[in-house]
Amino acid sequence: MAKVYTGRDGALIVSNVAVAKVVSFQVTANLETLETTALSDNLRSYTPGVVGYSGSATLLYYKDDSGNINTAKILNRLFRAGPAGVVSTDDVDLVFRWVDGADNNDIRMTAWITSASIGAATGDIVRAEIAFQGTGALTTVTIS
Amino acid sequence: MAFPTLVPTSRSFESGDYPVKTFKAQNGKEHRILYGSNRTNMKLSLTYANITDAEAELFLDHYADETQGTFKTFGIDRDTTKGGWEGNEDAIGAGTHGNAYRYENAPQLVQVRPGISTVTVNLIGVL
Numbered sequence: 001m002a003k004v005y006t007g008r009d010g011a012l013i014v015s016n017v018a019v020a021k022v023v024s025f026q027v028t029a030n031l032e033t034l035e036t037t038a039l040s041d042n043l044r045s046y047t048p049g050v051v052g053y054s055g056s057a058t059l060l061y062y063k064d065d066s067g068n069i070n071t072a073k074i075l076n077r078l079f080r081a082g083p084a085g086v087v088s089t090d091d092v093d094l095v096f097r098w099v100d101g102a103d104n105n106d107i108r109m110t111a112w113i114t115s116a117s118i119g120a121a122t123g124d125i126v127r128a129e130i131a132f133q134g135t136g137a138l139t140t141v142t143i144s
Numbered sequence: 145m146a147f148p149t150l151v152p153t154s155r156s157f158e159s160g161d162y163p164v165k166t167f168k169a170q171n172g173k174e175h176r177i178l179y180g181s182n183r184t185n186m187k188l189s190l191t192y193a194n195i196t197d198a199e200a201e202l203f204l205d206h207y208a209d210e211t212q213g214t215f216k217t218f219g220i221d222r223d224t225t226k227g228g229w230e231g232n233e234d235a236i237g238a239g240t241h242g243n244a245y246r247y248e249n250a251p252q253l254v255q256v257r258p259g260i261s262t263v264t265v266n267l268i269g270v271l
Binding site: 034035036037038039040041047049050 | 150151152153154155193194195227228229256257260
């Protein structure tokens with residue numbers, strides 16, 4: 001059945017748990033191209049370099065009935081006490097999903113949270129903004 | 145094995161000079177003595193960006209096996225090494241002035257990604 005996907009179909013899943021109150025997310029694949037244009041050429045030419053994945057997401061800061069904060073597995077990767085900073089085990093498993101009934105269209109990756117911000121403003125809902133950088137190959141790709 | 149026939153992605157050239165000795169008298173007047181009739185010491189720097197490792201290896205093999213490093217001189221191909229130059233061929237060459245090129249130093253290789261490298265070679269014209 002024909003379908004146009006909308007924001008209602010999107011889901012962000014962190015470590016196999018869907019994150020509540022996601023406002024938006026964006027995933028970008030980027031191919032680095034290496035220029036091979038020589039001095040005698042009139043047109044530019046390129047060879048493929050390495051591929052990388054990155055993106056961002058915006059979440060409402062939300063506490064559910066059980067007292068769990070929806071951003072817990074994300075913000076604590078950067079907002080934390082102690083001198084250790086970010087360590088090699090702080091990568092996160094992210095799934096970006098577009099749902100069509102039982103049909104899931106996924107992009108799954110291991111990523112590092114590279115920035116996180118949260119604030120408060122009069123008359124506005126508190127939002128958390130995160131950016132991430134994928135590392136290695138995508139684990140699952142079921143979009144086409 | 146000749147110098148690899150690839151067109152560089154960038155080239156820089158210094159024209160060299162005639163062997164001139166300059167003296168300056170106490171009154172400030174300059175005296176110059178010309179010791180030879182051929183211009184020499186021209187410098188040609190060639191960069192081959194993002195070429196395959198097999199192509200990059202040609203430069204390493206030429207340097208190591210053919211010229212014995214910086215020891216032997218050699219000629220370069222007009223159509224490729226000087227590719228893109230639309231002036232007279234001899235203007236950026238060495239042969240017209242009785243020179244031949246040799247490596248000024250070892251080729252520099254930078255691995256960019258698997259199978260792709262960038263090579264820079266510095267040549268100097270000598271009599």
